[in-house]
Amino acid sequence: MRDSARNLSKHAPPARRQWWKERLRLIAKAVSASVAAWLLARHAAGHEMPYFAPLAALLGVYPTVIWSLRESLAYAGGFAIAIVVSLGVSALIGPGVVGIALVIALALLAAESRWLAGQGAQIPFMTLFALLLGGEHILGYMGPRLIDVAIGLATGLAVNVLIFPPLNLRHAEYRLQELQEELAGALSELADQAEDQKAQPASWRRRETLVLRALDHARRSCAQGDDGLRLNPRARLHGLRSGQSWQGSRRLIVLEQIVVHVRSIASTLCSLDSGATKIDDSLRKDYADLLRSLASRIRQPPGATSDDSPSSPPQSTQQRLETPFTTAGAGAPGLWDPGAELMRLSGLILTALSPSDQRPPNRSSSAA
Incomplete structure (x- = not known):
């Protein structure tokens, strides 16, 4: 906290x-x-x-x-x-x-x-x-x-x-940054829980509330930001258009997907800590390191250069940890194989953060 x-x-x-x-x-x-x-x-x-x-x-x-x-x-x-x-x-x-x-x-x-x-x-x-x-x-x-x-x-x-027609883009950018920070904090907390092998449902519920609150703020701010570009002479003056020069809504979609995956990771970890299922202690520690790497990636601002090559820390860790679960005869993801389910979810987060979903540098900060 x-x-x-x-x-x-x-x-x-x-x-x-x-x-x-x-x-x-x-x-x-x-x-x-x-x-x-x-x-x-x-x-x-x-x-x-x-x-x-x-x-x-x-x-x-x-x-x-x-x-x-x-x-x-x-x-x-x-x-x-x-x-x-x-x-x-x-x-x-x-x-x-x-x-x-x-x-x-x-x-x-x-x-x-x-x-x-x-x-x-x-x-x-x-x-x-x-x-x-x-x-x-x-x-x-x-x-x-x-x-x-x-x-x-x-x-x-x-x-x-x-007279200075409102764009409302800067406020939306702040709210998106707040959501990124909350998601990164949630992943760091889940990494600690995975490593310590101690479920903390009350702590996670508080964290989840903060994430959902930040998501709600980001949604409303981005909707107002998109609305502010319509028929706005300042937007035309600066060449701003929703989905092109301003990528707030696209960033929000990516972060919404990550929120879903993070909540699923928390649910899977809670099932492990309740004793219903188990995974190896070595996998717990490695997965905790992977979650911390993902948290660092999520914290990166829009337009920041990131290493998405297969040899980058999160990508290489993901590939190394998921290999045993992709071999012939491996169990299907879910509660029957919680390790495979955790790897699937972290893989989905990496996919959401892949270069195809990255945002170019934003020109709105100087105009908003």
């Missing part, structure tokens, strides 16, 4: 600092967009209290450009639906008890649209707002508000796109 704390202290604080840096930048842009939208709606459009303008501007300032565009379009669509529903109910029934019940029912049905996503929740409020305050003159009441919404959405999108 001390190894884990050391690794997290190395990578998690930069990730948190980068997250706060991005959030504070986003907050500053949201404030600027809201104030600008208010001033534009009040002085350019001549509306005395354009309260919808700063509210709509906030929807144009999300962590990614494409996210901002989706939310803005969803809000505009929901606002238009609210006006149409309130107009129909007002013309047919009016703003009475029956009208209120009908407008709420229709608004809630419209809010279920997946296209509107999270913005569907504002439709019931907007329809009631239009019906009760607009009365028989809904268009005259809601028309200026619709202009305020358009000004706010346009202002928020313009601020988010033109």
